[in-house]
Amino acid sequence: xxxxxxxxxxxxxxKDFISERLLNRLANRAIIVRISEPIKREWAEKLKLDINxxxxxxxxKEQYRRDMILWSDExxxxxxxxxxxxxxxxxxxxxxxxxxxxxxxxxxDIRWFYETYGHQMxxxxxxxxxxxxxxxxxxxxxxxxxxxxxECDLDDSIFxxxxxxxxxxxxxEKLIERLMTNxxxx
Ligand SMILES: Nc1ncnc2c1ncn2[C@@H]1O[C@H](COP(=O)(O)OP(=O)(O)OP(=O)(O)O)[C@@H](O)[C@H]1O
Numbered sequence: 001x002x003x004x005x006x007x008x009x010x011x012x013x014x015k016d017f018i019s020e021r022l023l024n025r026l027a028n029r030a031i032i033v034r035i036s037e038p039i040k041r042e043w044a045e046k047l048k049l050d051i052n053x054x055x056x057x058x059x060x061k062e063q064y065r066r067d068m069i070l071w072s073d074e075x076x077x078x079x080x081x082x083x084x085x086x087x088x089x090x091x092x093x094x095x096x097x098x099x100x101x102x103x104x105x106x107x108x109d110i111r112w113f114y115e116t117y118g119h120q121m122x123x124x125x126x127x128x129x130x131x132x133x134x135x136x137x138x139x140x141x142x143x144x145x146x147x148x149x150x151e152c153d154l155d156d157s158i159f160x161x162x163x164x165x166x167x168x169x170x171x172x173e174k175l176i177e178r179l180m181t182n183x184x185x186x
Pocket of ligand 1: 009010011012013014015016017018057137165166167168169170171172
């Protein structure tokens with residue numbers, strides 16, 4: 001593994017969208033890791049919910065988001081690296097060049113990656129979108145979701161690269177080009 005790309009940003013700013021486009025661009029040299037996956041898996045198991053519906057980007061996920069945040073915060077308060085570690089456990093690090101972590105939400109997530117892999121392995125990337133853009137993509141302010149640390153903890157952080165994802169571009173080409181050039185990925 002050469003680099004780990006930690007992608008963060010507010011809801012509906014395009015973290016998944018850009019991560020998928022970047023994955024296509026890097027072809028079989030990269031994988032996407034989602035910290036939310038082990039969270040959703042454990043939560044679904046606990047409550048006997050449909051894990052596939054939880055992992056997809058639909059209303060089912062939104063319905064359980066608030067409770068899941070509360071429960072996962074409790075787990076993190078005892079071990080801040082718990083879900084990062086669980087998510088990275090399945091990554092085939094020897095056979096790929098890049099790991100794209102598409103849902104970084106907290107300072108402690110970034111801290112865990114720095115401590116575990118070293119600063120030289122990590123690039124932090126912040127995606128931003130105007131409120132109007134996010135609304136057009138389906139975002140609605142939700143108390144208990146948009147005003148809690150899982151959404152706001154990184155608001156005052158500094159990132160290696162910040163990219164605006166406002167212009168709708170189905171291929172995501174321009175943004176990916178900027179990302180590749182700025183971080184000198186090849
Ligand atoms: N540059 C873009 N061009 C066209 N559509 C986009 C672009 N960026 C994002 N979208 C669309 O906006 C919607 C939200 O994007 P996405 O799911 O990637 O956001 P997210 O940051 O992962 O959100 P969440 O935190 O809620 O999971 C998706 O339907 C996605 O296809």
